[in-house]
Amino acid sequence: MVHGGKGVFYPKYVHTAKKGRENMRELHTERLLLRTPRERDAAEIMAIHNSAFVMKNNVMEVFDKEQMVHLIHREIDYEDTWYMERKEDGALLGMIAAEEDGVRFDVRSRCLSYYLGEQYTRQGYMKEALRAVLHELFTEEDLEVVAARVFTGNIASEKLLRSLGFVYEGCIRRCVRTSESEIRDDMQFSLLREEYFEAEK
Secondary structure, eight states: OOOOOOOOOOOOOOOOOOOOOOOEEEOOSSOOOOEEEEEEEHHHHHHTTTEEEEEHSSSOOOHHHHHHHHHHHHHHHHHTEEEEOOOOOOEEEEEEEEEEESSSSSEEEEEEEEEEEEGGGGSSSSHHHHHHHHHHHHTTTSEEEEEEETTTHHHHOOOHHTTTTOOEEEEEEEEEETSSSSSEEEEEEEEEHHHHHHHHH
């Protein structure tokens, strides 16, 4: 989490425009629908959000149902939050957001934040979803760089980002104090526009 075999499957990205308030683009991969959040997702996404597995590598508070619904409404208004729905059975697996990059100035950039339910890990879902999101960010939103921050010790996310072409930029020591007052170091990663398109050739 961040605040498949390499090269085996490259998803086909289908761009679907939505009307009105829910103007966010739906993204389709082989197994997943990446879509705008919905209020009825609250219980399912709350169970993932509040899990110890997700909390240990994210700076978030435990939410009750009312707080989760409020967050979902904020995410609906913010176009670059995708909920990951499995096409096979409609299960909600996790989420991805492309948030403001607080490190860079006057550069078209976003910082990824994502999490996945523990039972859905090690099956390639997040890599499949992030490939679609990166394609969207670099081709449709014309970003110059996509960044990500990972707590030291989060080996799974570090390996995932490296497999997608992200470059390790360094570590910010004593960067984040968690809700449990633990101070964590942050590893910084980035993927430049030209690096992304070179890898896609």
